[in-house]
Amino acid sequence: MKFSLLFSYLTAAALAHAGGGNFLSPPGSGASPWNGARPDGHAPIGVMGDHTHDAGEFMVSYRYMFMAMQRNFSGDNEVSDPAVLADPRFAIVPTDMDMEMYMFGLMYAPTSRLTLTAMVNLVELSMNHRTAMGGTFRTDASGLGDSSLTALYRFWDGDGQRAHAGLGILLPTAETDESDFLPPAGGVRRLPYPMQLGAGSWGLAPSLTYLGQGGPWSWGGQLGGKFYLDDNDEGYRLGNRGEASVWGARQIHEMVSASLRVTASTWGNIDGRDPRIAGMVPTADPALRGGSRLDLSAGFNLYESGNGVRLAAEAGLPLWQHLDGPQLGVDWWSMLGFQWAW
Numbered sequence: 230m231k232f233s234l235l236f237s238y239l240t241a242a243a244l245a246h247a248g249g250g251n252f253l254s255p256p257g258s259g260a261s262p263w264n265g266a267r268p269d270g271h272a273p274i275g276v277m278g279d280h281t282h283d284a285g286e287f288m289v290s291y292r293y294m295f296m297a298m299q300r301n302f303s304g305d306n307e308v309s310d311p312a313v314l315a316d317p318r319f320a321i322v323p324t325d326m327d328m329e330m331y332m333f334g335l336m337y338a339p340t341s342r343l344t345l346t347a348m349v350n351l352v353e354l355s356m357n358h359r360t361a362m363g364g365t366f367r368t369d370a371s372g373l374g375d376s377s378l379t380a381l382y383r384f385w386d387g388d389g390q391r392a393h394a395g396l397g398i399l400l401p402t403a404e405t406d407e408s409d410f411l412p413p414a415g416g417v418r419r420l421p422y423p424m425q426l427g428a429g430s431w432g433l434a435p436s437l438t439y440l441g442q443g444g445p446w447s448w449g450g451q452l453g454g455k456f457y458l459d460d461n462d463e464g465y466r467l468g469n470r471g472e473a474s475v476w477g478a479r480q481i482h483e484m485v486s487a488s489l490r491v492t493a494s495t496w497g498n499i500d501g502r503d504p505r506i507a508g509m510v511p512t513a514d515p516a517l518r519g520g521s522r523l524d525l526s527a528g529f530n531l532y533e534s535g536n537g538v539r540l541a542a543e544a545g546l547p548l549w550q551h552l553d554g555p556q557l558g559v560d561w562w563s564m565l566g567f568q569w570a571w
Contacts, residue, residue, distance in 0.1 A: 263391045263440065268532040269447040269478040269486035274541035274566035275526060276451055276474055276490070278346065278395045278436050281383045282338035288537075288570040290334040296562040298326040301511075303554035310359055313511065313555045320361045320509035326423065326557050329353040330374065336570075344381040344393075350374035352403070352426045358510070360412070368420055370407040375427035376400040377434060389442040395453075397434035403427025405461050411508070419505040421512035422465075423557070429461030445480040460501055468497025468519050478530070488528045490543070495521040498553060511555045520552035522559065537570040 264270060265280060272279035274292065282288060301308045301322065313322040331351040338344040352374040357367050379397035403426040411418045436453035455470040476490035499515035511517050526545025532538075544563040552558055 261389050261442075263386065263389050263442055266532075266534050267480060267486070268482075268484055268530040268539075269442075269480055269488070270532070271530060271539060271541070271568070272438075272440070272449055272451070273476055273478070273488045273490050273526065273528040273543045274530070275492075275528070275543045275545070275564050276438075276449075276476070277348075278379055278381055278397070278453075279438055279449070279451065280440070281342075281344040281381050281391075281393050282336060282570065284338055284341045286336075286338050286570060288334075288336040288568055290332075290336070290566065290568045292330075292332040292334070292564055292566040294328075294330040294332065294562065294564045296328040297560045298328075298557040299324075299560045300558055301555045302550060302552045302558040303556070305549060305551045307558075308555050314359070314361045316555075318509060318514075319511060319555075321358050322555070323510065323512055323557055324357045324359050324365075326354070326356040342383050344383075346379040346381065346397075347377070348379075349376045349402075350427075354424050354426070356424055356512075364412060366410075366412045368409040368411065368424055370409065370420055370424050370426060372404055372407070372426050374403045375429070376402045379434065390440065392437070392439045395434075395436035395438065397436070399428065399430070399432030399434055399455060399457070401427075401429045401431055401461060403429050405429035405463050405503075406505075418508075419503065421506055421508070421510060422499060422503075422515065422518060423512050428457055428467045429463070430457040430459055430466045432457040446477065447480075447486070448475075448477045450475045463503040463505070465499050465501030465503055465515060467499055470494065470496040484532055484534075486530045486532075488530070488543070490524075490526045490528070490545070492524045492526070492545075493522075494524070517553050517556050520550060520554075520556065520558075522550040523548045524559075539566075539568040539570075541566040541568070 334348045336346045353371040355369045377397045381395045383393040385392040405425045407420045438451045440449040457466045472494040474492040478488035480486045498519040524545045528543030531540040546561045
């Protein structure tokens with residue numbers, strides 16, 4: 230429902246523009262060209278593919294993301310570790326997980342309408358566990374994650390507004406056969422699904438993004454998704470994902486803006502199974518990986534127009550999450566970013 234409402238909002242904006250309307254601008258905002266050379270000329274740093282460039286421009290970027298998961302949920306209810314272990318299906322419960330991602334991006338605009346992007350990710354994962362016998366252990370995995378190539382086409386420029394569509398190709402560069410020492414049976418064994426470094430499947434990532442400005446304010450929205458096209462080398466594919474974000478920002482200094490963002494996301498369970506992933510632990514069950522979440526995040530952008538450098542940060546937490554569980558839910562996340570355009 231949230232996705233359809235936002236899609237209707239963006240579609241109405243395009244229709245209003247086609248008919249000469251400008252209903253998205255707030256009262257008194259005035260008519261002026263959309264300006265990317267201000268701190269809120271980009272969306273909050275957690276929004277990917279949020280902007281396009283003028284012909285001949287380049288931009289390099291680096292993002293660091295940290296996510297902490299410290300509680301298990303089934304549906305929208307928290308489930309204690311003893312309650313998970315009381316289930317006869319499980320002899321091990323994951324107690325917490327940290328995920329770190331290092332994202333490197335490159336953007337180039339061959340024309341004023343078309344911007345091409347490439348992104349490569351490095352991933353570090355760690356998960357702690359408790360056994361029914363009272364023991365504890367930790368597993369780790371790190372390496373190259375999935376990569377992507379994306380084309381962004383700007384199809385609309387209005388009075389202080391613009392919109393673009395994106396289509397990304399998801400590249401299966403991540404390893405999905407990570408292993409580690411796994412008690413209590415001992416020995417090196419294949420790690421469960423959330424400890425693998427990515428999807429390992431080809432996929433498509435479409436998106437639709439709207440941006441607007443008026444006075445010291447800016448606002449926007451994005452619809453996006455990831456759709457996996459084939460099984461990976463281990464015989465499964467991750468569930469498809471849909472996401473919708475809306476945000477507002479205010480310029481509080483000529484170099485600084487602050488933002489708030491609400492994001493709704495939903496993702497499916499795993500299709501298929503890796504026969505080498507086994508054990509009495511929820512993370513080994515491909516039917517316990519789907520869910521939905523509503524996040525609230527706050528951020529800021531710092532922009533130096535003289536050299537095209539932008540520094541940004543954003544942090545968020547879930548307002549609500551409903552998980553096919555028991556499954557570790559998100560407690561909080563943060564992202565830091567650096568962008569340099571020329």
